[in-house]
Amino acid sequence: MVPIGSGVGAALRFLAAVLDARAVVEIGTGTGVSGLWLLRGMRPDGVLTTVDVETEHQRLAKQTFTEAGVPAQRARTIPGSALDVLPRLTDGHYDLVFCDGDKREYADYLKEAMRLLRPGGVVAFDNALWHDRVADPAQRDEETVAIRELGRTMQEAEGLLPVLLPVGDGLLAAKKEWIPE
Numbered sequence: 001m002v003p004i005g006s007g008v009g010a011a012l013r014f015l016a017a018v019l020d021a022r023a024v025v026e027i028g029t030g031t032g033v034s035g036l037w038l039l040r041g042m043r044p045d046g047v048l049t050t051v052d053v054e055t056e057h058q059r060l061a062k063q064t065f066t067e068a069g070v071p072a073q074r075a076r077t078i079p080g081s082a083l084d085v086l087p088r089l090t091d092g093h094y095d096l097v098f099c100d101g102d103k104r105e106y107a108d109y110l111k112e113a114m115r116l117l118r119p120g121g122v123v124a125f126d127n128a129l130w131h132d133r134v135a136d137p138a139q140r141d142e143e144t145v146a147i148r149e150l151g152r153t154m155q156e157a158e159g160l161l162p163v164l165l166p167v168g169d170g171l172l173a174a175k176k177e178w179i180p181e
């Protein structure tokens with residue numbers, strides 16, 4: 001479990017701040033490093049909902065948030081597998097969805113994020129370069145292929161405005177556009 005570095009952290013904090021985020025979903029709590037960057041960019045009353053399959057990771061993340069002085073009500077940690085938990089979250093309620101869980105599930109996270117985000121909200125995926133394997137067509141392992149396909153899907157999808165930020169191991173973000181009725 002590798003936490004994000006400061007480049008990705010600053011980009012996430014920036015996104016949360018420009019979105020004036022009140023509600024953020026994170027997939028892959030880890031020990032709370034990315035969560036703390038997100039919380040620092042969000043509104044002071046904003047709530048981070050963070051999901052992880054490992055309860056021990058979430059215990060460490062809660063400790064990270066407490067030590068950083070984050071009020072308990074600002075971080076909602078939900079244990080469980082992302083694809084079990086995400087369907088229980090409210091449609092159109094979230095400003096930002098940050099994905100850093102199982103790379104092989106990234107396409108499913110995108111589908112869930114499109115439902116969870118308000119129009120104008122942003123979805124972001126860590127490890128979009130996957131240690132430079134995504135750009136090398138000879139690399140065909142499951143995770144590399146999943147991330148490569150996600151990039152194509154996001155580039156071609158109607159209603160998404162994507163950008164690949166070359167920070168850390170790559171942060172692939174997209175704005176969910178307003179679609180006229």
Ligand SMILES: C[S@@+](CC[C@H](N)C(=O)[O-])C[C@H]1O[C@@H](n2cnc3c(N)ncnc32)[C@H](O)[C@@H]1O
Nearest residue numbers: 003004028030033034052053081082100101102
């Ligand atoms: C790279 S770490 C997250 C690091 C964290 N975002 C940070 O920067 O501090 C990936 C995390 O995703 C969790 N994870 C893996 N597969 C998952 C799944 N299917 N659902 C939810 N969490 C998952 C792992 O337990 C691990 O804590």
